[in-house]
Amino acid sequence: MNRIGVMVDSFNIGVMDGLDAAQKVGAGAVQIYVGGRGAVKEVWTPAYRKEVSQKMKDNGLVVSAMCGDMGGHGFELKEEQDWRVDETRRMFELTRELGGDILTTHIGVVPEDAAKPRRAVMLEALNRLAGYAREMGCRMAIETGPERPEILKAFLQEIEGGVVGVNYDPANLKMVLNEDPVKGVYTLKDYILHTHAKDGRMINYVGPETVYGFFAEGGIGDLRMEECFLETPLGQGDVDLKGWIGALNDIGYKGYLTIEREVGGNPYADIELAVNTLKELL
Secondary structure (H helix, E strand, O other): OOOEEEEHHHHOOOHHHHHHHHHHHOOOEEEEEOOOOOHHHHOOOHHHHHHHHHHHHHOOOEEEEEEOOOOOOOOOOHHHHHHHHHHHHHHHHHHHHOOOOEEEEOOOOOOOOOOOHHHHHHHHHHHHHHHHHHHHOOEEEEEOOOOOHHHHHHHHOOOOOOOEEEEEOHHHHHHHHOOOHHHHHHHOOOOEEEEEEOEEEEOOOOOHHHHHHHHHHOOOOOOOHHHOEEEEOOOOOOOOHHHHHHHHHHOOOOOOEEEOOOOOOOHHHHHHHHHHHHHHHO
């Protein structure tokens, strides 16, 4: 089994050309971004789904996961919960139709203080989603980065059904929190459903609430991301890649390591480098 996946959108050339690029660099699987509100109906028409499915088949690719990020504050806001849950339910259906069973997403920032009302709102939404996921034979993977692994683990333990876990992104943990990505694997070992192969380093700590608040709303204060952290090509940051893969092997993770590259002027070259780096490590 070729366990190397690629986030198709990282090529920044569209999904269809991205599927060709994924095959060319030697990936065995792909993760595809679904889109924001309304995209499941408006973009992923029956004809487009058929076209994408055929292209994957022609290129010998399978879905490692779909990405269901919708921007904003995730599931933090009670007034947005209904439409976000409904849209995610449709994303589960799309994921299954394309042959996958994992949907990844950011859910917001789980507060460390368990008494904060926002936490209860998020927990309610995730329990609703867990019910839908279970009915459809899907799993939902929360992306790491906004909170320490211990906080995320405690939150996951309160979600019913055993179908909500983690999309483990070691670079997010390093860049935003300066957490040890190797130690985090062992903390979240019972919940890792999917991983992002990504690298980076922290420059200045500003806190996850500030960082993810900036992504949610934009233009907050005078925050400059390049002064906070740097995403690097795989193997050029502060993530201990060998230790991270070793930890994943220790816990028995058999899924995909899906390359994500969100910045850089030559994503194809960076992704090709990442594929070759992973092949050496695996």
